[in-house]
Amino acid sequence: MTDAPEDLALPAETDVGTVRRRRRPEPTPVQRALALLVRREHSRKELLRKLAARGIEAEAAKQAVERLAGEGWQDDARFAELLVRSRVGSGYGPRYIQVELESHGLSAVEISAALATFEGDWRELARDLIARRFGPDRLVDLSVQRKAADLLMRRGFDGDAIRAVLHGLPED
Numbered sequence: 084m085t086d087a088p089e090d091l092a093l094p095a096e097t098d099v100g101t102v103r104r105r106r107r108p109e110p111t112p113v114q115r116a117l118a119l120l121v122r123r124e125h126s127r128k129e130l131l132r133k134l135a136a137r138g139i140e141a142e143a144a145k146q147a148v149e150r151l152a153g154e155g156w157q158d159d160a161r162f163a164e165l166l167v168r169s170r171v172g173s174g175y176g177p178r179y180i181q182v183e184l185e186s187h188g189l190s191a192v193e194i195s196a197a198l199a200t201f202e203g204d205w206r207e208l209a210r211d212l213i214a215r216r217f218g219p220d221r222l223v224d225l226s227v228q229r230k231a232a233d234l235l236m237r238r239g240f241d242g243d244a245i246r247a248v249l250h251g252l253p254e255d
Contacts (some may be wrong), residue, residue: 112139112147117156124162127152128188163189165196171201174212179239209235209244222249 107243110118112134119125119133134144153159163184166242170180177198179231213222213231222228235245 112143113150116144116147116151120151120156124165125157126159126162126187126189127157130157159187159189159193160196162187163193164200167197167201171203171208174208174215174238176209176235176241176244177201177205178240178241179237182239205240205245206247208241209238209248210224212238213248 113139116130116134119130125133130148131144134147135141138202139147148157166184166187167180170183180198181194184197189197213235216234217227217231222231232245232249235248
């Protein structure tokens with residue numbers, strides 16, 4: 084049997100089971116926040132909450148988020164626009180989206196600016212949702228109309244949009 088080359092051989096005093104690996108240093112708060120942001124957009128409030136859940140002190144987390152916001156990595160306006168686009172694509176109405184944005188700690192100005200990025204028509208979005216869910220035929224049965232109205236209310240559409248869909252009112 085031949086001996087292993089010297090660079091592959093273990094030191095004589097080290098057993099195979101006790102080889103130690105170098106530990107990685109603990110990531111900084113900025114590194115942890117950046118790791119979250121490269122996966123998807125986060126609001127400031129959400130990012131602070133996630134950093135706290137990972138054991139980072141509140142002041143260090145706040146400084147990390149401020150630094151990343153200053154460098155353009157975190158932006159509440161960009162987060163809000165992406166959330167609006169995502170929820171509209173899933174068939175949610177303006178009230179639902181507004182409440183979700185409020186839960187992320189965004190101001191009324193930021194929320195209205197984000198909702199203004201939706202270039203479509205909320206009534207048309209409601210019509211499409213009902214057509215996908217209940218079929219393209221008119222809602223003639225009263226129980227089906229109630230179910231459709233309940234769905235639209237849960238999805239955050241206002242009364243005008245619901246009445247327009249149920250009664251086939253023309254768009255404004």
